[in-house]
Amino acid sequence: MFINGETAVYGIFGYPVKHSKSPTFQTESFHHLGINAVYVPFEVKPENLQEAIKSMKILNIKGINVTIPHKEEIIKYLDEVSQEAKIIGAVNTVKNIDGYLIGYNTDAYGFIEGLKEIIEIEGKTALVIGAGGASRSVIYGLLQQNIVKIYLANRTPQRAIEIINDFCKYYRVIDQIVSVISLDQIDEVLENVNIVVNTTSVGLKDDDKPLFDYDRLQEKHTVVDIIYRETKLLKKAKEKGCNHQDGYPMLIYQGAKSFEIWTGQKAPVEVMKRALGI
Ligand SMILES: NC(=O)c1ccc[n+]([C@@H]2O[C@H](COP(=O)([O-])OP(=O)(O)OC[C@H]3O[C@@H](n4cnc5c(N)ncnc54)[C@H](OP(=O)(O)O)[C@@H]3O)[C@@H](O)[C@H]2O)c1
Numbered sequence: 001m002f003i004n005g006e007t008a009v010y011g012i013f014g015y016p017v018k019h020s021k022s023p024t025f026q027t028e029s030f031h032h033l034g035i036n037a038v039y040v041p042f043e044v045k046p047e048n049l050q051e052a053i054k055s056m057k058i059l060n061i062k063g064i065n066v067t068i069p070h071k072e073e074i075i076k077y078l079d080e081v082s083q084e085a086k087i088i089g090a091v092n093t094v095k096n097i098d099g100y101l102i103g104y105n106t107d108a109y110g111f112i113e114g115l116k117e118i119i120e121i122e123g124k125t126a127l128v129i130g131a132g133g134a135s136r137s138v139i140y141g142l143l144q145q146n147i148v149k150i151y152l153a154n155r156t157p158q159r160a161i162e163i164i165n166d167f168c169k170y171y172r173v174i175d176q177i178v179s180v181i182s183l184d185q186i187d188e189v190l191e192n193v194n195i196v197v198n199t200t201s202v203g204l205k206d207d208d209k210p211l212f213d214y215d216r217l218q219e220k221h222t223v224v225d226i227i228y229r230e231t232k233l234l235k236k237a238k239e240k241g242c243n244h245q246d247g248y249p250m251l252i253y254q255g256a257k258s259f260e261i262w263t264g265q266k267a268p269v270e271v272m273k274r275a276l277g278i
Pocket of ligand 1: 068107131135156199200227228247248252254
């Protein structure tokens with residue numbers, strides 16, 4: 001890698017951020033396309049977010065990704081926010097144009113591009129488990145693809161209801177498409193869904209209690225767990241012969257879209273995948 005006085009700086013703001021794989025595949029992509037740029041991790045504590053955003057302008061940091069816990073909070077510090085980031089209520093990508101900061105959300109795109117690798121989405125029915133930040137992007141993405149029905153299950157049903165209330169300003173018929181259910185009701189709807197998505201953090205640890213009885217999965221289900229590992233849910237899906245996917249395709253495609261927003265160039269997706277060994 002060649003660094004000189006003209007090297008552009010990109011990065012990721014998060015807390016913690018050490019686990020992030022974005023610096024690896026983004027820097028590799030710049031290098032592959034001969035773009036004089038680096039992408040580095042910035043550990044930004046919540047109380048320092050506003051100052052860190054200001055520093056983007058001062059230091060001329062060209063673009064950043066944003067991860068936990070800043071995706072919602074950052075919105076108020078930006079000059080402009082894309083329509084989809086507004087609907088989702090979260091920004092994961094910022095572009096700095098001569099000191100003017102524009103926020104985008106590429107998580108929904110990332111999820112959908114990954115899912116399209118294993119199933120055609122239009123006309124399908126999905127069970128989405130979880131109602132946190134990631135769930136909002138997944139639901140937005142599925143709605144954009146004309147999904148016919150989403151069962152939204154969350155430990156705290158009120159958070160799922162909040163998603164419907166927030167989205168109904170933009171999707172008038174959302175309450176006809178999205179139905180909130182409890183985790184206990186998953187068994188009742190499983191028979192009727194094509195796609196099962198885990199957007200909770202359950203599965204990060206091996207001893208996490210399953211979200212439902214995974215033995216009830218059938219070969220007809222397409223199962224996505226957006227966690228970056230082979231969770232118990234995915235192991236069972238594999239065992240049952242289901243189409244299945246972990247969180248890496250979503251990570252790669254959200255990063256690819258960010259790359260394109262920053263550089264105006266097509267992202268080298270295969271290079272990104274190779275950089276992560278997938
Ligand atoms: N692949 C990717 O590109 C990508 C992108 C974003 C996030 N992710 C992953 O997605 C996961 C969620 O991220 P997030 O930002 O949405 O987090 P978040 O906003 O904190 O939401 C966490 C979700 O997990 C649920 N949950 C946590 N512990 C639970 C338990 N013991 N039992 C049942 N439900 C539980 C929460 O339910 P309550 O509402 O009841 O608390 C909530 O729905 C993380 O593992 C993250 O790494 C992956």
